[in-house]
Amino acid sequence: MKFNGTRKVKNVILLIGDGMGFSYTSGLRYFNHASQNGFMTPTIFDQYFVGSQSTYSLDRESNITDSAAAGTALATGYKTYNGALGLNIDQQAVPTVLEYAKFRGKSTGLVGTSQINHATLAAFAAHIESREQYDQIADDYLDERIEGNLKIDVMLGGGTSYFVRNDRNLVEEFVKNRFGYVSNLQELVTNKNEQLIGLFAPVELPKQIDRDSTVPSLTQMTKAALQRLQQNPNGFFLLVEGSQIDWAGHDNDIVGAMSEVKDFEAAFKAAIQFASDREDTIVIATADHSTGGMSIDRNDNYKWNPNVIKSITSTPFVIARRLHDTKDMTILKHHMPFSLHEEDLKTIKLTLDMAVEDTREALINIINHYSSTGWTTKGHTGEDVPVYAYGLNRHLFSGRMENSDIARILFQIMD
Ligand SMILES: [Zn+2]
Structure with a gap:
């Protein structure tokens, strides 16, 4: 990879559709298409497609990745073993692109629809041997500092039960560190704090299709994060995860899957809209792996409904x-x-x-x-996943690459 003469980017928005393999984004195209016949309108993903990446991990027992290992590859540039967060295969802590951004004086954000200490998000801001250590991951978000500073400025998603515990109240501690705290959409919209923790459910948020008006969408959380992060003249790194596309895939639930891909599609649109007003921002959307072996048709009649x-x-x-x-x-x-x-x-x-x-x-x-939706497994699958990009240096993400290449490029091009 050549970076000589590459203009550096000020802002990075990385969106990860957890489990969102090609069948999900192709499914979205069918889903959005109003009538059953005729030429299909490209989705927002189609418009910004640049390439694909291979997701396999370096696990000794498995050759299919889990979300922790894939998240770590996307966050650090190191493929690792399944379950690892922010550690390489030798269990050494390796810096993440989020931490590097903080080190360079940028603001940082984590937004998702799972608990914010769940695997993919955690891979960008924690260094822990096993993804199951939820309390310790939440502690890391506060305790691990970058040159004395808190490493994440905006955190929005679910997870009160991990942040407000009997042994420790992390929300109170964040507030003592001048963070705002919000727990519903109304509060999110009216809050003015530049640093913010928003927890909208004890664990995960309801899926988009099940949400009521008190729960923000992924887009509303993304916009709230962008509003704050863009105040920093040095720029920012924002990770946005469509966390539950994968969960629906594990359940072989196509209603949940389309609900969450739609939620993610809207957040991607909002990120592109932000970047389109400026020339210093890269937006990348990809997946960490595919899930469920979703297939478009299963009844042998050439008709998905x-x-x-x-x-x-x-x-x-x-x-x-x-x-x-x-x-x-x-x-x-x-x-x-x-x-x-x-x-x-x-x-x-x-x-x-x-x-x-x-x-x-x-x-x-x-x-x-x-x-007529088919599925082959309740687990993850090993095929390559799509990469979408918009903005400055988008061409660097084109073609076929490894998941770890994405982080390696980001380290190089971040201003
Ligand atoms: Zn995953």
């Missing part, structure tokens, strides 16, 4: 819970307004005497059947 997915009002989990609460099968007509067969209704009804999880599973199977 996104309109079925579009018509559904909530995630299968929420519908299943309502069915259990009400024991009223007629609510299905509202939540899944397409014609279900007698047999499907019987199957669902049977699960009402079982666990909510069983009802959810039944709904997921039925939705996959009617939408």
